[in-house]
Each structure stands twice: as C-alpha cells, then as structure tokens.
Amino acid sequence: MKAYKNMSRDELLTLKESLEKEFKVEEAKGLSMNMARGKPGASQLVLSMPMLDCINSKSDMNTLLGNDTRNYGDLDGIGECRQLMADMMEVKKENVIVCGNSSLNIMYDTVSRSMTQGVNGSTPWCKLDKVKFLCPVPGYDRHFKITEFFGIEMINIPMNEDGPDMDLVEEYVNNDAAVKGIWCVPKYSNPTGISYSDEVVKRFANLKPKAEDFRIFWDNAYCIHHIYDDVQDEILNILDECEKAGNPDMVYIFASTSKVTFPGSGVSAIATSKENMKYIMKQMTVQTIGHDKINQLRHVRFFKDIDGLKVHMKKHGELLRPKFEAVLDILDSELAGLEIGSWIKPRGGYFISFDAMPGCAKSIVEKCKKLGVVLTGAGATYPYGNDPEDSNIRIAPSFPTPEEMVEATKIFVLCVKLAAVEKLLGQ
Amino acid sequence: MKAYKNMSRDELLTLKESLEKEFKVEEAKGLSMNMARGKPGASQLVLSMPMLDCINSKSDMNTLLGNDTRNYGDLDGIGECRQLMADMMEVKKENVIVCGNSSLNIMYDTVSRSMTQGVNGSTPWCKLDKVKFLCPVPGYDRHFKITEFFGIEMINIPMNEDGPDMDLVEEYVNNDAAVKGIWCVPKYSNPTGISYSDEVVKRFANLKPKAEDFRIFWDNAYCIHHIYDDVQDEILNILDECEKAGNPDMVYIFASTSKVTFPGSGVSAIATSKENMKYIMKQMTVQTIGHDKINQLRHVRFFKDIDGLKVHMKKHGELLRPKFEAVLDILDSELAGLEIGSWIKPRGGYFISFDAMPGCAKSIVEKCKKLGVVLTGAGATYPYGNDPEDSNIRIAPSFPTPEEMVEATKIFVLCVKLAAVEKLLGQ
Numbered sequence: 001m002k003a004y005k006n007m008s009r010d011e012l013l014t015l016k017e018s019l020e021k022e023f024k025v026e027e028a029k030g031l032s033m034n035m036a037r038g039k040p041g042a043s044q045l046v047l048s049m050p051m052l053d054c055i056n057s058k059s060d061m062n063t064l065l066g067n068d069t070r071n072y073g074d075l076d077g078i079g080e081c082r083q084l085m086a087d088m089m090e091v092k093k094e095n096v097i098v099c100g101n102s103s104l105n106i107m108y109d110t111v112s113r114s115m116t117q118g119v120n121g122s123t124p125w126c127k128l129d130k131v132k133f134l135c136p137v138p139g140y141d142r143h144f145k146i147t148e149f150f151g152i153e154m155i156n157i158p159m160n161e162d163g164p165d166m167d168l169v170e171e172y173v174n175n176d177a178a179v180k181g182i183w184c185v186p187k188y189s190n191p192t193g194i195s196y197s198d199e200v201v202k203r204f205a206n207l208k209p210k211a212e213d214f215r216i217f218w219d220n221a222y223c224i225h226h227i228y229d230d231v232q233d234e235i236l237n238i239l240d241e242c243e244k245a246g247n248p249d250m251v252y253i254f255a256s257t258s259k260v261t262f263p264g265s266g267v268s269a270i271a272t273s274k275e276n277m278k279y280i281m282k283q284m285t286v287q288t289i290g291h292d293k294i295n296q297l298r299h300v301r302f303f304k305d306i307d308g309l310k311v312h313m314k315k316h317g318e319l320l321r322p323k324f325e326a327v328l329d330i331l332d333s334e335l336a337g338l339e340i341g342s343w344i345k346p347r348g349g350y351f352i353s354f355d356a357m358p359g360c361a362k363s364i365v366e367k368c369k370k371l372g373v374v375l376t377g378a379g380a381t382y383p384y385g386n387d388p389e390d391s392n393i394r395i396a397p398s399f400p401t402p403e404e405m406v407e408a409t410k411i412f413v414l415c416v417k418l419a420a421v422e423k424l425l426g427q
Numbered sequence: 428m429k430a431y432k433n434m435s436r437d438e439l440l441t442l443k444e445s446l447e448k449e450f451k452v453e454e455a456k457g458l459s460m461n462m463a464r465g466k467p468g469a470s471q472l473v474l475s476m477p478m479l480d481c482i483n484s485k486s487d488m489n490t491l492l493g494n495d496t497r498n499y500g501d502l503d504g505i506g507e508c509r510q511l512m513a514d515m516m517e518v519k520k521e522n523v524i525v526c527g528n529s530s531l532n533i534m535y536d537t538v539s540r541s542m543t544q545g546v547n548g549s550t551p552w553c554k555l556d557k558v559k560f561l562c563p564v565p566g567y568d569r570h571f572k573i574t575e576f577f578g579i580e581m582i583n584i585p586m587n588e589d590g591p592d593m594d595l596v597e598e599y600v601n602n603d604a605a606v607k608g609i610w611c612v613p614k615y616s617n618p619t620g621i622s623y624s625d626e627v628v629k630r631f632a633n634l635k636p637k638a639e640d641f642r643i644f645w646d647n648a649y650c651i652h653h654i655y656d657d658v659q660d661e662i663l664n665i666l667d668e669c670e671k672a673g674n675p676d677m678v679y680i681f682a683s684t685s686k687v688t689f690p691g692s693g694v695s696a697i698a699t700s701k702e703n704m705k706y707i708m709k710q711m712t713v714q715t716i717g718h719d720k721i722n723q724l725r726h727v728r729f730f731k732d733i734d735g736l737k738v739h740m741k742k743h744g745e746l747l748r749p750k751f752e753a754v755l756d757i758l759d760s761e762l763a764g765l766e767i768g769s770w771i772k773p774r775g776g777y778f779i780s781f782d783a784m785p786g787c788a789k790s791i792v793e794k795c796k797k798l799g800v801v802l803t804g805a806g807a808t809y810p811y812g813n814d815p816e817d818s819n820i821r822i823a824p825s826f827p828t829p830e831e832m833v834e835a836t837k838i839f840v841l842c843v844k845l846a847a848v849e850k851l852l853g854q
Contacts, residue, residue, distance in 0.1 A: 037499065045497045049484040052721075056483065057476040070472045070689045072464065100527055101719045108714040115543050116553060116577060126543060126553040142716070149713045150543060258716075262497045265721040286576045287535040289569070289685075292528045292719065294479075294692040 001337030004420050012421050019418045023371070026411055031372035033408045038190070038350035039399040040259055043319050047312065048261040051302035055294060059301075069293040075284060076277075077269070081296035085269040087306035088224055089255050091239050095271045097280060100291045103256035103268035107217060108146050110252055110270070113283050114180070115150050119213035120249065120279050125152075125180060134172055134182035136164035138353060138381030138392045140190040143183040143219065147383075154383035157182075159192055161344070163200030170207060177210040181217055187235050188222035191353040191381055191394035193346025195233035205241035207250065216242075216251040222349040223255055224313045227321050231347050239271060248273045257299060259350065260313065267296050317348075323397040326405040327352055334413040340420035352395040353381075360419040361390045367415035373408045428764030431847050439848050446845045450798070453838055458799035460835045465617070465777035466826040467686055470746050474739065475688040478729035482721060486728075496720035502711060503704075504696070508723035512696035514733035515651055516682050518666050523698045524707060527718045530683035530695035534644060535573050537679055537697070540710050541607070542577050546640035547676065547706050552579075552607060561599055561609035563591035565780055565808030565819040567617040570610040570646065574810075581810035584609075586619055588771070590627030597634060604637040608644055614662050615649035618780040618808055618821035620773025622660035632668035634677070643669075643678040649776040650682055651740045654748050658774050666698060675700045684726060686777065687740065694723050744775075750824040753832040754779055761840040767847035779822040780808075787846040788817045794842035800835045 007015070055061075061070050063078045076082065077098025086093040099106050118124040125131045132153045135144055139159075147154055155172065158165045164184070172179045184204075186196040196204075204216060218238050226232045242250045249272075257266035270280065303309045328345055331354070335341050343354045356364055361378035368375050376394040379385040395412070397405050434442070482488075488496050490505045503509065504525025513520040526533050545551040552558045559580045562571055566586075574581055582599065585592045591611070599606045611631075613623040623631075631643060645665050653659045669677050676699075684693035697707065730736045755772055758781075762768050770781045783791055788805035795802050803821040806812040822839070824832050 039499055042495075045488075045495070048497075051484075052482055052486065053484045055479055057478075057480045059479065061472075068469075068472070070475075070692065072466055072690045102715045102717075105715045112539055112543065116539065124553070126551070142713075145713045149710070262721060263499045264717045265497065265719045283576070286569075286572045288529045288532045290529075290691045292692045292722070294689060295719070295722070 003337060003339035004424055005339055007424070009425070012425055016418070016421045016425065019414060019421060022414055023367070023418060026371045026414065029372070031407065031411070033372060033400050033404050034374045035396050035400065035408055036374045036376045037399070038259070038396045040263060041319065041323075041399050041401065044316055044398070045262065047315050048302070051261055051298055054301035055298045061294070061297070063297065069297045072289050074293055075288075075290050076281065077291065078293050078296050078300070080300045081267060082269075084300055084303060084305065084309070085255065085267065086271070088309060089220060089253055089269065089271050090223070090237055091253065091271040095239060095273065095277070096269050097277060097284070098267055098269045098291065098296055100268060101264055101266055101295070102258070103219070103221065103254040104142055106254055106268055106270050107143070107219065109287070110217070111146055111150055111152075113280075114213070117283065119215060120275065122213035128178070130178045132176065132179045134169060134179060135383045136182070136184065137383070138191055138387070138394070139183060140185055140219070141376070141380040143217070144383045147183070156383060159189070159194070161194055162197035163194070166200055166203040170203065173210065173214060174208045175210055179209075180211055180213055181215050183217050183219065185219050185221055186238070187220055187233055188225060188346055188349025190221065190349065191351035191392075193344050193349050193351060193353060195235050198236045201236035201238055201241055205238060205245040205247060205250075207247065209250070214250065218251050218253045220253055220255045221259070224309060225259060225316070225350070226313065226348040227317045227324055228347055229314065229317070233347050239273070243273075249275050252276065260309065260316070261299065261302075265295065267299050320398060322402040323400070323405045324352065326402050327395060327397050327409045330406065330409040330413055335416065338417070338420075341416050350396060350398055352397065354393045354395055355391050356393060356416055357420050357423055358389045358391045360416070360423050361387060361393050363419040363422065364393060364412070364415045367418060368412055371411045371415070373411045375412070430764060430766035431851055432766055434851070436852070439852055443845070443848045443852065446841060446848060449841055450794070450845060453798045453841065456799070458834065458838070460799060460827050460831050461801045462823050462827065462835055463801045463803045464826070465686070465823045467690060468746065468750075468826050468828070471743055471825070472689065474742050475729075478688055478725055481728035482725045488721070488724070490724065496724045499716050501720055502715075502717050503708065504718065505720050505723050505727070507727045508694060509696075511727055511730060511732065511736070512682065512694065513698065515736060516647060516680055516696065516698050517650070517664055518680065518698040522666065522700065522704070523696050524704060524711070525694055525696045525718065525723055527695060528691055528693055528722070529685070530646065530648065530681040531569055533681055533695055533697050534570070534646065536714070537644070538573055538577055538579075541640070544710065546642060547702065549640035555605070557605045559603065559606045561596060561606060562810045563609070563611065564810070565618050565814070565821070566610060567612055567646070568803070568807040570644070571810045574610070583810060586616070586621070588621055589624035590621070593627055593630040597630065600637065600641060601635045602637055606636075607638055607640055608642050610644050610646065612646050612648055613665070614647055614660055615652060615773055615776025617648065617776065618778035618819075620771050620776050620778060620780060622662050625663045628663040628665055628668055632665060632672040632674060632677075634674065636677070641677065645678050645680045647680055647682045648686070651736060652686060652743070652777070653740065653775040654744045654751055655774055656741065656744070660774055666700070670700075676702050679703065687736070687743070688726065688729075692722065694726050747825060749829040750827070750832045751779065753829050754822060754824050754836045757833065757836040757840055762843065765844070765847070768843050777823060777825055779824065781820045781822055782818050783820060783843060784847050784850055785816045785818045787843070787850050788814060788820050790846040790849065791820060791839070791842045794845060795839055798838045798842070800838050802839070
C-alpha cells in the first residue's frame with residue numbers, strides 16, 4: 001500500500017477517477033443504513049424478551065423486605081435492585097441509588113441540581129459568573145449537550161490511549177476554581193473505546209481541586225459491556241480510590257441497563273459517597289415519590305444476581321463481536337498503510353472511533369449520507385459540535401446486521417479514500 | 428347535639444373525663460393504621476394486575492406506526508399512548524407529551540427548567556431577585572415542596588367551594604410581575620375535594636398576567652377519579668379556554684396513571700400549547716433519550732382506549748366509595764351539631780379535608796398518633812407547613828380497608844372531640 005501523501009498528482013487524479021466510478025455504482029444502489037447511534041441491534045433486544053415474563057399477574061410483587069413494589073415507597077430503589085446495580089458498578093449497595101430508566105437523566109439532574117442548589121451547600125452554579133467543565137475529546141455528545149444547555153463553558157482535554165491528558169486535567173482542576181466538573185467514560189470510552197489506566201484513575205482520585213464543589217462525572221456506561229471473553233478491560237474503583245485519597249465526595253458514578261436489557265426500559269443508578277447521597281435524596285424527595293419499582297423487580301427476577309448479568313452480557317458480546325470485527329477487518333485491509341486515517345480496536349463498548357485526515361470528517365460523513373449510510377454528524381464528539389481538526393468520526397456498529405456492517409463499512413472506506421484524495425488535491 | 432362552645436365549664440370537664448377514658452381504652456389496643464398518604468389500597472392494585480400480562484416475551488413490541496418500543500426513539504411518547512392520555516386529559520393528541528412514571532417529576536422539571544432557562548425565552552427565574560407562586564390553600568404538600576425547594580416565595584390564596592378566591596388571584600397575577608405561577612388541582616382538589624366552577628376556569632383563562640412568563644400549573648391528577656356513577660364533577664377545558672381568551676401558552680396541564688394502574692409504575696403526561704411544547708422538547712432532548720415506551724405500550728394494550736379506562740376507573744370508585752362513606756358517616760353521626768369541625772363531601776379524588784376548631788389540628792394529629800392512627804402532618808396542606816389557623820387536616824381513606832377506616836375514623840373523631848374540649852377549657 002502506498003501512502004496517499006506520497007502519491008504524485010497524476011496518481012491521485014487517476015485514483016480519484018476510479019473512486020468516483022465506484023461512488024456512482026454505490027449511489028445507484030440506493031442503500032439505507034444507520035451507524036449513527038449506539039442502538040442495540042434487533043438480535044440483542046431478543047435476548048431480554050424473557051425478562052418480560054418474569055413479572056405477570058400471578059407474580060409475588062413484594063421485595064425481599066416485604067415492600068409492595070406496586071405502591072409508593074423505596075425512593076432509593078428496592079433493596080435487591082440496589083444490590084444488583086452495586087455489583088454491576090463494583091461498589092457497595094449502601095452507596096447506590098437506583099433511579100428511573102435513564103442514567104443520562106440522572107446526570108442531567110445532577111448538573112441541574114448543582115445549578116440551582118449548589119453542591120452539598122456550595123453556592124448554586126447559576127449564581128456564579130463562570131462555570132467550566134473539562135471535556136475529554138473525542139467524547140460523548142450527550143454529555144456535552146447537558147453542559148452546553150446550562151451555559152457551562154467546556155474545555156477540550158485531549159484523550160490519550162490510557163485516558164485523558166492528566167497533566168492538563170490537574171492543571172485546570174487544581175488551579176481554576178471555576179472548573180466544577182469533568183465528563184468521563186472511563187471504560188470502553190465513548191467513542192474511543194479505550195479504558196483508563198490505573199495510573200489515570202489514581203491521578204483522578206488524587207486531584208486537589210481549587211473548587212470545593214468540583215465533581216468527577218464518571219459515566220461507567222459500559223462497565224460490563226465486553227466484546228471478548230478472553231481480553232477484557234478492568235478499571236480501578238474510583239470511589240475507593242477517592243476515599244483513600246481523602247476525596248470521598250469527589251465522584252458521581254453513573255450506569256444503567258439501557259444496553260443490557262432495553263434502551264428506554266432499563267434501570268439506571270448513581271453511586272457516590274453517603275454524604276453526596278444525602279444531598280441527592282434531599283432533592284429527589286422533592287422531585288418524585290419514587291421510580292418504577294416493578295421494573296426494578298423485573299430486572300432482579302430476570303438476572304437473579306451479578307452472575308446472571310455476566311452470562312447475559314456474554315451473549316451481547318457474541319452478537320456485537322462480528323459487527324465490530326467486520327468494521328475493523330475492512331478498515332485494516334482497505335486503509336492500512338494509506339496514512340489517511342487511524343482507529344483503535346476496542347475490547348468493549350459500542351463504538352469505533354476513526355480519525356480521518358484533518359479536514360476530512362465532514363466531507364466523509366456527507367459522502368456516506370449520499371450513499372445511504374448515516375453516520376454520527378462530524379464534530380458531534382466535540383463540545384459545541386466543533387472538532388477543531390475536522391477529523392473524528394464515531395462509528396456505531398451495533399444496530400445493523402453483520403452483513404449490513406460489511407456493506408456500510410465498504411462504503412465508509414470508499415468515502416474516506418475519496419475525501420482524502422480530494423483534500424490532497426486541494427479540492 | 429349540643430355545640431361544645433355552648434357547654435358550661437362543668438359540662439366540658441365531665442365530657443373531658445369521659446373522652447379521656449375512651450382514649451385510654453383505645454390506647455391500650457395498640458392499633459396501627461395509616462391515613463397519611465393518598466396510596467391506593469391493596470384491592471385497587473389487584474385491578475391492574477392483568478396489565479402485567481399484556482406485554483410478555485411473545486408480544487408484538489411495535490407501535491401502530493411500526494416503531495420498536497424496546498429501542499431508543501419516540502421522545503414525546505408512542506403515538507397510541509399520547510392518544511390515550513390526551514383522551515384522559517380531554518385535550519388533543521398533538522398537545523400531549525407522554526413522559527415517565529411521575530407527573531410530579533414533570534412539574535418539578537417544569538419549575539426547574541424555568542429557573543435555569545426561563546420560560547419560552549424569558550429571563551431565567553434564578554436570575555431574578557424575587558419569584559412568587561400563588562398557592563390555593565389548603566393544597567397539595569408536594570406542590571409546595573417544589574416551589575419551596577427552589578426558593579420561590581409562596582402566597583396563600585383561600586379556597587372557596589368553587590375554586591380559589593379569584594379576586595385575589597387576579598389582583599396578584601395582573602399586578603405583580605414577580606408572580607410567575609399558581610398551583611391548581613382543578614378537579615376533586617387535593618385535599619378539599621371540590622372542583623373548579625366554569626366561572627373560575629374562565630377567570631383563570633382570562634387572566635392578564637403582568638409577567639409574560641406567568642404559567643398556571645394545572646395538576647389534573649384526579650381527572651377521571653370519580654367515586655360515584657351518578658354524580659360526577661366535570662370541569663371546563665382550560666387549554667381551550669386559554670386559547671379562546673388569547674392566552675394559549677398560559678397553562679401546563681399534568682396528569683398520570685399513578686392512581687389508575689400502579690403508583691410508581693404508571694405513565695405521566697403534560698398537555699400544553701404547541702409553542703410551550705417546543706421549549707419543553709428542547710430541554711427534554713438534552714435530559715433523556717426517551718421514556719419507558721414498553722410501559723406506555725403495556726398501558727395501551729391493557730386499556731385499549733378511553734372507554735376501557737373509564738370502565739377501570741368505575742371499579743376503583745366502587746372500592747373507594749365505602750371507605751369515603753365510612754369516614755363521612757361517622758363524621759356526620761359523631762360531629763354534626765358540635766361545631767368543632769367541618770368537612771366537605773367529595774365526589775371524587777383521594778381525600779377528605781377536615782377543618783377542626785382553630786388551634787386544634789396539631790393536637791388532633793398528635794393524639795391520633797398516640798392511638799396508632801397516622802395522619803398527614805398538621806400544616807402539611809399549607810406552604811412551609813404552616814397553617815396559620817392550625818385547623819386543616821387531610822384524611823386519606825384509600826389505603827386501609829373499609830373496616831379499618833371505620834376504626835380509624837372513630838379514633839379520629841374521639842381525638843377531635845378531646846382536642847376541642849381541651850381548647851375550650853384553655854388547656
């Protein structure tokens with residue numbers, strides 16, 4: 001394979017002509033595929049259908065403690081579901097509050113509460129002139145939308161292969177009192193797929209925030225979402241590490257079963273220190289009389305315990321693996337050596353992050369769209385939708401079938417090539 | 428029956444002695460009953476158990492439009508559930524957003540959004556020196572807790588038998604730009620049980636708010652919660668009336684199935700103008716990827732349509748009626764003519780509101796507690812938990828059995844008498 005940058009103008013022009021021919025052939029097919037969002041595929045949803053039989057009109061609707069899940073009560077979640085989510089999040093049950101169907105909603109509420117009430121007694125953020133959040137990039141667009149919505153200034157932090165650039169994180173957090181938070185997806189990160197090293201987790205736990213109300217928003221969305229049986233990432237327990245470091249209240253951990261059972265009909269949870277929980281419950285008791293406890297019971301009856309959860313996630317992994325491999329194989333075979341893009345092979349999560357030649361991402365996404373393949377918008381993985389390099393593209397292989405993924409990735413690769421050639425030709 | 432106030436001191440002392448004897452007898456029984464919260468009773472929960480069979484592993488999980496309820500999508504609710512909730516709320520489907528399990532949560536979010544974002548582009552309330560809400564009293568404690576939580580000043584508005592004192596409401600709303608909202612339970616009001624007259628609804632719709640961001644928070648919690656078949660309250664459609672009056676955006680209507688199916692596992696909805704919906708959706712799209720659509724589908728499959736819903740509510744009414752009547756019969760037979768308390772006989776809803784002799788409510792609640800009957804805390808029906816007359820007590824007859832209600836009401840009546848005698852004796 002000859003790197004495109006080493007090609008002559010004539011070679012590039014010839015290549016362009018042949019790529020454009022291919023493009024026209026694909027365009028004529030009128031395909032329609034979606035690699036935009038981390039949506040589970042149909043075969044994954046089938047895995048959880050038996051859960052819907054676990055609660056029926058003949059079921060015992062009481063919790064282990066004898067509380068009726070059909071009525072008001074258990075604001076912090078039913079005990080057995082708190083235990084299940086605690087085991088999933090690798091924390092203690094007494095540090096867990098089980099909420100509704102969406103961990104994103106808990107994150108939103110956590111930021112919203114900080115805006116109007118402050119954090120554990122601090123000045124409400126809405127009363128401050130300036131509030132800043134650190135945003136490891138590329139990252140999760142919906143995190144950035146929350147902080148943008150509340151007018152919080154977002155600062156890009158580059159992601160390395162073992163987590164965010166911690167020198168920069170420390171510099172900001174330890175010196176700027178306006179820096180109140182950081183968004184993290186510590187395991188199988190969205191979208192890069194990397195997991196934070198022990199050193200990174202420890203450096204997080206040992207931050208010396210200038211702001212007493214600084215918090216780490218630790219979205220452990222993919223904590224049990226492995227793709228392989230043999231190679232699995234594990235990360236250090238941030239709650240323990242923070243406690244050891246004398247920063248027990250510095251972190252909020254979020255997780256849900258949205259990509260375990262059903263997106264929209266799962267259960268979500270927050271894990272944090274007892275002190276933080278006190279303030280969260282003080283708000284939650286005003287916000288709602290309680291979350292959906294029947295659905296919590298449904299989940300517990302289905303999985304029984306963490307072992308049941310792991311067996312279930314293995315099945316998800318088996319369905320996702322061929323889709324990821326389809327993408328990665330084609331990227332490898334078609335793009336290796338061309339020096340027009342790079343990517344990381346993740347061991348879990350929902351995404352493959354692709355870095356195109358700078359200045360090409362928008363063009364690639366647009367070209368793919370013309371051929372019927374919808375990708376996450378270029379720039380979406382950056383705050384304000386602004387990727388300064390116009391390089392990163394998030395590929396979500398979960399929703400299409402493996403066959404469709406092959407088809408879609410071939411189209412993607414074609415567009416990557418064409419965009420690169422056009423760029424090199426100065427077009 | 429001789430009114431207590433007309434009794435001589437000796438008569439009162441003799442009465443007190445005999446009441447105290449009764450009190451000791453009851454105390455020895457060591458009862459334990461709860462009339463504190465509007466919780467459906469066990470027999471009511473049984474009514475909705477068949478709903479849990481409506482969705483199982485063999486079910487078609489698609490909406491009528493073919494959307495998979497198991498996956499992300501349909502942020503404003505699945506179409507057929509929007510229709511069902513629209514029919515329940517007597518509004519058009521296109522004015523309804525179906526949300527999660529709690530209408531209280533929608534109200535909280537609505538106030539919270541106004542605090543941080545303003546209302547349809549107005550200045551965020553958190554940036555204002557003073558924000559005020561009108562609170563018809565007695566009212567729903569959880570409404571007042573929301574506005575209290577956000578530091579909003581609450582102003583008591585007396586409730587008449589046809590709704591809030593509208594002279595006062597108009598005076599405040601039309602002249603004070605700091606008045607941004609009013610809490611209303613327009614039908615089978617919590618706790619008085621009265622419904623707003625057509626004139627009251629029209630006067631609401633024709634308010635001329637000084638503040639452009641003034642909104643009516645119309646919590647139609649008991650819209651289909653009749654107790655009787657033959658005498659049922661109906662109220663005017665506030666959304667229509669507001670539109671007619673040239674105030675289309677002035678009202679948010681809330682409702683849920685918490686007291687139709689299962690508290691905590693129902694569905695909730697907000698109905699409002701298209702313009703308001705635009706701003707709500709702008710926020711909701713940041714807050715969550717979507718609500719529990721499987722549970723929405725479960726509700727639709729169970730009820731089919733508004734007629735199914737009405738048949739179901741008739742069964743609830745049949746179960747609640749004897750409980751309400753048990754209380755009302757005993758109040759009538761034991762207290763009529765004594766002039767130590769008054770009450771309204773509701774035709775729906777969840778509560779009986781009792782006005783004791785001024786200065787007696789706390790004492791009655793305390794005495795009941797000693798005898799094992801838990802009532803809503805005295806004062807809870809007022810902002811800041813402060814009933815200036817110390818008079819109102821909310822009785823929630825739904826949770827105990829009818830037999831328990833008889834027992835509990837006898838105890839309640841005993842405590843009302845004893846508290847009145849003590850008061851009249853200046854003790």
